[in-house]
Amino acid sequence: MKKRRKLATKKEIEAIKKLFLEHYPDSVTELNYKSLYELLVAVMLSAQCTDKRVNIITPALFEKYPTVEALSKANVDDVKELIKSCSFFNNKAKNMVAMAKMVMEEFGGEIPLDRDKLVKLPGVGQKTANVVMIEYAQAEYMAVDTHVFRVAHRLGLSNATTPKATEEDLVRKFKTDLPKLHQAMVLFGRYICKAIKPECDKCFLTEYCRTTDNFKPR
Ligand code: SF4
Structure with a gap:
């Protein structure tokens, strides 16, 4: 059985939090969107797919289906055709x-800005709902994607x-500033604390780092 790493102390958690907030004070998602509808669709597409790829796909998709009403009347095969360069496009098209x-x-044609209601929508799990709430409403939620998961484990959080x-650990330990910390951890994981070959020479958290091992959620 793998040895469990020593977890960060309260003092270390506070220091890590402070450094994340200092380094990423105003971070927002890299997904392009102009409305709640566009954000929800972009986040649904982004599961197992890069934001870069989603941003290539969405302009044509939103041109053809500019509103939730237009998408509700769409032929699923037409949607598939527009999003086919995205992973799991078959399921994503059906769900969208x-x-x-x-x-x-x-x-009534309004996307609910409420996590408990969002998760009732097909294809919208807790992570998608949390990301939408964090980004659109600055809600005090944490969402754990592959980057946040890896960073949290490498830092002993x-x-x-x-x-x-x-997610529960991070909410309990960070307590406040969760939307900013979420974006910070995503960007830090994407560009510095990468899965393979993390750029540790650019890291501002080396003194809190437990390991460079890769971690993947189950
Ligand atoms: S030192 Fe390297 S592995 Fe550790 S947190 Fe920083 S970038 Fe990630």
Whole structure:
């Protein structure tokens, strides 16, 4: 059995938090969007797909389906064709159209800005709902993607094996500034604390780093 790493102390957690907030004071998502509808669709597309790829796909998608109503009437095969360069495009196309239909039928055409309601939409799990709430409403939620998971483990902020339990650890330990910390951890993981060959020479957290091992959520 693998030895568990020593977790960060309270003092270290405070120092890590402070450094993240200093280095990423105003970070926002790298997904391009102009409305809640566009953000929700972009976040749904971004599961297992890079933000860069999503930003290439969405202009044509939003030109053809500029509103949730237009998407609710879309032919799933047409949506598939527009998003086919994205991973899991078959399921994503089905879910996006089903999501739009449910918004029209059960939410009067308005995407609910409420996590408990968002997760009722097809294809919208807790992580997607949290990211939408963090980005659009600056809600005090944490969302754990592959970057946040790896960074949290390398810094000894969590030893949990699932994204959900890691999210709970981060919420409990950071307590405040969760939207900013979420964006900071995503960007730090994407550009510095990379999965393979992290750029440790550019890192401002070396003294808190437990390991350069890679970690993947279950
Ligand atoms: S020292 Fe390297 S592995 Fe550790 S947190 Fe910094 S970038 Fe990541």
